Amino acid sequence: MKTVLEAKQWIFELLTQSNIRSVISGNIYKDKRPSGSKKEDVVINDISMDNSFLQDGVFNVNCYVPMLSVSLNGVTQYMPDTNRQLVIAQAVSPVFQNIFRPQFNLTVESHKTFEEEAEKANYINFRINLKAYN
Secondary structure, eight states: OOOHHHHHHHHHHHHHTTTHHHHOSSOEEESOOOTTOOSOOEEEEEEEEOOSSEEEEEEEEEEEEEOEEEEETTEEEEEOOHHHHHHHHHHHGGGGSSEEOSSEEEEEEEEEEEEEGGGTEEEEEEEEEEEEEO
């Protein structure tokens, strides 16, 4: 049986072996990003992984992008940096295409953007489905 820790490590290795670090201003983390980070970070976390013979796991890869500070009519507002979101999404998405390994395979189940208002950031969430072989 594989654990969520092993599966998270596989996803981490796929990302660290790619060119993602040259695209983002921050780093790649498991579980959470540093408190107060104002950088473009990638964070991998787990949702679940069952114990069947062909284990089924669900993971999130969240790509954080700080919002832009914009002054409109003398009022500072924070807006999504859609240009950076697109660049990062285009770099991350191919990392998870056609992944078939002896221990596992994975696919992108869905992707969506979210706002993290307290951090003045948005993130692109890639929901990953991973199948692990026992």
